[in-house]
Amino acid sequence: xxxxxxxxxxxxxxxxxxxxxxxxxxxxxxxxxxxxxxxxxxxxxxxxxxxxxxxxxxxxxxxxxxxxxxxxxxxxxxxxxxxxxxxxxxxxxxxxxxxxxxxxxxxxxxxxxxxxxxxxxxxxxxxxxxxxxxxxxxxxxxxxxxxxxxxxxxxxxxxxxxxxxxxxxxxxxxxxxxxxxxxxxxxxxxxxxxxxxxxxxxxxxxxxxxxxxxxxxxxxxxxxxxxxxxxxxxxxxxxxxxxxxxxxxxxxxxxxxxxxxxxxxxxxxxxxxxxxxxxxxxxxxxxxxxxx
Amino acid sequence: xxxxxxxxxxxxxxxxxxxxxxxxxxxxxxxxxxxxxxxxxxxxxxxxxxxxxxxxxxxxxxxxxxxxxxxxxxxxxxxxxxxxxxxxxxxxxxxxxxxxxxxxxxxxxxxxxxxxxxxxxxxxxxxxxxxxxxxxxxxxxxxxxxxxxxxxxxxxxxxxxxxxxxxxxxxxxxxxxxxxxxxxxxxxxxxxxxxxxxxxxxxxxxxxxxxxxxxxxxxxxxx
Numbered sequence: 001x002x003x004x005x006x007x008x009x010x011x012x013x014x015x016x017x018x019x020x021x022x023x024x025x026x027x028x029x030x031x032x033x034x035x036x037x038x039x040x041x042x043x044x045x046x047x048x049x050x051x052x053x054x055x056x057x058x059x060x061x062x063x064x065x066x067x068x069x070x071x072x073x074x075x076x077x078x079x080x081x082x083x084x085x086x087x088x089x090x091x092x093x094x095x096x097x098x099x100x101x102x103x104x105x106x107x108x109x110x111x112x113x114x115x116x117x118x119x120x121x122x123x124x125x126x127x128x129x130x131x132x133x134x135x136x137x138x139x140x141x142x143x144x145x146x147x148x149x150x151x152x153x154x155x156x157x158x159x160x161x162x163x164x165x166x167x168x169x170x171x172x173x174x175x176x177x178x179x180x181x182x183x184x185x186x187x188x189x190x191x192x193x194x195x196x197x198x199x200x201x202x203x204x205x206x207x208x209x210x211x212x213x214x215x216x217x218x219x220x221x222x223x224x225x226x227x228x229x230x231x232x233x234x235x236x237x238x239x240x241x242x243x244x245x246x247x248x249x250x251x252x253x254x255x256x257x258x259x260x261x262x263x264x265x266x267x268x269x270x271x272x273x274x275x276x277x278x279x280x281x282x283x284x285x286x287x288x289x290x291x292x
Numbered sequence: 293x294x295x296x297x298x299x300x301x302x303x304x305x306x307x308x309x310x311x312x313x314x315x316x317x318x319x320x321x322x323x324x325x326x327x328x329x330x331x332x333x334x335x336x337x338x339x340x341x342x343x344x345x346x347x348x349x350x351x352x353x354x355x356x357x358x359x360x361x362x363x364x365x366x367x368x369x370x371x372x373x374x375x376x377x378x379x380x381x382x383x384x385x386x387x388x389x390x391x392x393x394x395x396x397x398x399x400x401x402x403x404x405x406x407x408x409x410x411x412x413x414x415x416x417x418x419x420x421x422x423x424x425x426x427x428x429x430x431x432x433x434x435x436x437x438x439x440x441x442x443x444x445x446x447x448x449x450x451x452x453x454x455x456x457x458x459x460x461x462x463x464x465x466x467x468x469x470x471x472x473x474x475x476x477x478x479x480x481x482x483x484x485x486x487x488x489x490x491x492x493x494x495x496x497x498x499x500x501x502x503x504x505x506x507x508x509x510x511x512x513x514x515x
Contacts, residue, residue: 008414010425011419021335028338046369113494116494117493213357217458217461239370
């Protein structure tokens, strides 16, 4: 799209601009190195690069006994919450498009209300509200509840936008050949909507996975808990440990992000679906979806 | 219901802290995000690479981890202090560092995609009639880019309001943690208290959503 470095902001550089760019590259590189050096020495002063603090991560027991159980708990909570949130999202997304007002309006109220409330408040509410009702709410259940309800509501909006992005002729053609309303939804609209919305759905699942870290606040034994409480309690190495855990999170999320991009590219080339994935994603918030 | 009425000053105080967290980290992340976006669209590969690295790292790290790193890592281990005797002020500013660093990565991406939505022909036409770089930016590109960016920035601000609750992880007494404390104090009034706090968040986010939606529609560039 931008031939040889020309863009909206600047033209293809000529000889003078190239020289100036090279000088500026050198200068900015130096500034960045200085910043990095400053940060490095600050941590060095506190002895954070000491081999002693990093050594535990070279031993297998640290991983098998402290970190991997946390990772497993994170992934379990994320997987259970993802399945439940997808069901919640599909149900409420379709309910919001119902022909009956008594279905449509309550569904809209539920979705809008839960989208407005922070996940952490939902987790606290699950803990205290559950024990009020006489239930024993484990940390796991509270985290899964909060993630399911919040992300389910966001997914409901995504599903709704996806269904609305399928051209009207599709539903009309379905009705014309004698399909019932639920058949039109099940056989024609939903498959196309889900395909078109797949990148947005996966982005939201990345958000869900990131948000499992909120379990740390209620002491759920997840990956962050392992990195910020368990490992430092054993080796007094909070900063190295948090950095290692962050790398694990980033690797998992980047992998899911690449999956989303790949699916997006694939569905853009596919001719089986009629809904425009790009239009559907804009309707659901696009890029911003990743933040919460 | 009585509990909510009795504790109203406490609840309002908690939301005041939420608002302060949102406004301060919102302003910082807007400035820092625009700087990052400028780095990512600059002609210098070093800055582009550094900006991309920052955004990809921060966007893919859980906010809770970033805030815990700021609170325990910077605060306790590295001994970064904003106030010698007031611990709550200290954790307030440490959580602002975390919130701003995280949100700036998203602001950067929104601003960058706003610049990228301006068609290439606009800039080429501006250069063809002899506008300088700054004139092109000021008169042609930014007016169009800013308009497309308003709605997504509005949703970011909305998300930031909710994300401030994560500061509870390092003991900042904003709305979510205060709600938990009130749950402990009034075990019989959990549902009214929850509804009160939920209503507070709706009150904070709803006007913002309506305003940014209306602004975005009014200023939309028809192409």
